[in-house]
Amino acid sequence: MYDQASEAMSSAYAYPLLIKHLLRTPMAHAPNQEIVYRGKVRMTYTQLQERIARLANGLQRLGVEHGATVGVMDWDSHRYLECYFAVPMMGAVLQTVNIRLSQAEIAYTINHAGAQVLLVNADFLPVLAAIRDKLEHVRAIVLIDDEGNAAASSELEFADEYEHLLATSDTHFDFPDFDENTRATTFYTTGTTGLPKGVYFSHRQLVLHTITGMAALSSPASGQRFHRGDVYMPLTPMFHVHAWGIPYIATVMGVKQVYPGRYVPDRLVELMRDEGVTFSHCVGTILHMLLSCPQAKTADFSKWTVVIGGGALPHGLARTALERGIDVFTGYGMSETCPLLTLAQLKPSAEPLDIDEEVSLRCRTGLPVPLVDLRIVDDEMQDLPHDGVASGEVVVRTPWLTQGYLHNPEATEQLWEGGYLHTQDVARIGTDGYLQITDRIKDVIKSGGEWVSSLEIESLISQHPAVAEVAVIGIKNEKWGERPAAVVVLRPEHGAPVSEDEIKQHVLRFSETGQISKYAVPEVVKFVDALEKTSVGKMNKKWLRENFD
Known part of the structure; x- marks a missing residue:
């Protein structure tokens, strides 16, 4: 007996899993669909594709080559979405800089990632000015300026302004094929001890995460789903785990996308109302902040679906959201897992639930999405029973987990000890298959x-x-x-x-x-x-x- 490898003809196209291929479906299905920024900038998917090409041409003029790293410091915007595609599609690496870190940590992450070009929103120029002489590799800064007057008041030297860079660039770029395992993105974990650790993901991993996430989110018979008729607005920062990967999913689906810029609660509620937002994701503190703002008192949330991650969904918050008509439920993952692992979606065979049962199920950590191999284990990596009682560490395998921490082999060995990624989360699994995180090991x-x-x-x-x-x-x-x-x-x-x-x-x-x-x-x-x-x-x-x- 021997394995027979699939034999390809020399003329066959292998179709590597590259981010550029994610654009094919929306351009075929929804080229005229809208992408909105702060209710002020509107463009179509056709224009998005053109701007992606313009950005790639502009970055190429600035010396960005295959393997180079481009850092972005911006609020949630259409520009960030363009960077999600243009930079990795060139074969370069996108670093999504966490703008909420301290100045010293921001400098460290930019240096550690080796970013050569920075795209920087004018709001962050004071931070950049304070650390500019500490940046070891940055040779060009592109200004992002919504108001159009920041350059004159800054002492920093800019290679160009973002919109001018695009306006002076061609609308066609020949994005090449290359190995699907090429690194596409890098960002840094925000642990509470030590320096931030860099995690990275390949084109293959991001494409598989997109396809699987789309399948998992769209599969319920009704409710708790994300579909082509939705209007999407992220409420998770785009610097954090690719906004949980949902912008890639939204783009493949060709839905209307709304990017809010800086998070201001009343303005977020107004955007939701004016643009008809129906699907978002955020941490529980953001949902609490929104429901507590003055505009929320009279807002209609009855068409809004929200996935809560980044921490437990408290029963009290879930009950409040459900009472306001919000279709709220938990998603689970972490920076190292790209991040999607589980969703707390109700099973189609479920009997009608009272409010307490409904809250309890929606607040669970959830069921593994397709292709996730998830276990709870003891200290010897032995499986524990799924009886709703036994607790152990969650360890996982999926095709989209980071393969390590950037330039940190010791931490990588600890992360992947025993061939499974260690989440450091303690959990139990019920007889119904639902995972329930009970704590972080350290908490x-x-x-x-x-x-x-x-x-x-x-x-x-x-x-x-x-x-x-x-x-x-x-x-x-x-x-x-x-x-x-x-x-x-x-x-x-x-x-x-x-x-x-x-x-x-x-x-x-x-x-x-x-x-x-x-x-x-x-x-x-x-x-x-x-x-x-x-x-x-x-x-x-x-x-x-x-x-x-």
Whole structure:
């Protein structure tokens, strides 16, 4: 017996999985569909294709060659979408710079990625000016200027202005074929310890993630889906994991796309209303921010579907969203996974659910999407039972996981120990197949010999009618090792005063009914005006632990 390799004729086209091929379908199906920026700039997919070619020609004039890295510092915009395509389609590498990092971290990531050309929004010129002499490889800066007057007031030297660069470039570029495993993108994780780590993805990985994500999101019979009739607006920064890869999916589908620029809550709600937005994705804190802004009080959200990721979807927030008519559910992944791994979509055979069951299912971490090999394992990498009780680390394989950390072989070995990517998330899997993340390994609270999930305590506290946001951390305790401490932001519209004891009693009631361990009742409840967040809007629990008193 022997394997018979597929034999190709010399004239056959192998069709490498390259990002450029993602443009074929929308150009055939929806060349006149709209792409909108802030309600002020409108263009068609045909114009998008032309601008992608113009950008590639302009970058080529600036010396960008195959393998070079181009960094982008911009808000969510049509320009960012153009960069998602033009830069990797040239065979160059797109670095999506996290503009919410510190100046020192931004400089580090640009240097570490080796970016030679930077495309920079005028809003970030003060940051760039402060670090310009520290940038080791950057030889050209292209200004992005919505207002048209930033260059005169800046001391920086610009190679060109973005729109001028495109206006003076040809509308045709012969994007070549090359190895589908060529690196297409690089960005940096926002861990709370050490320097940011670079993750990278190939053309093949991004194309497979796009196709699989499109299949998973469009497959439900009704609800919890993204389809060709939708209007898409990202509420996840485009510098963060390619805005979860959804702009690529939206482009293949040929849907109307709306890019909001800088996130201003009232303006986001206005864009949703004026442009008919029906599909978005964001972290829970952004959804909470939107629902709390003045414009949201009279807004109609009944046609809006939202995927929540980047952290748990608290039951209280999910209930509030559902009551406003929002089709909300959880998606799960991480920077290293491109990111999609699971979606909390209801099974078609599900019986009608009451509100509590509906909230519970939508807040679960979800079912693996196609091609995801997901396990929960013990310390010896042995599989744990799917009984809804056993908890272990989530390890995964898919065709689109980062193959390593850029220039960091030691961290890469730890990430891929045993041949599976280690997520550092603790979870259980139910008999129905749904995954439920219970905590990050570093955030699990070890109290009285038991592991207590900070995420589960947060979800329970979020159901108190006075609670707007909550974060739970472990604090040292001589007797128990650690005890939970809750940091709570109250709803401003909730008139009656709320005491520390009331929050404790609220959790105690869940403990008495067996829903959670008695060790989950917080030792301390602290009320604050706002919770510290990371650069991508997640709860910064490291900061909370270090500054809790």
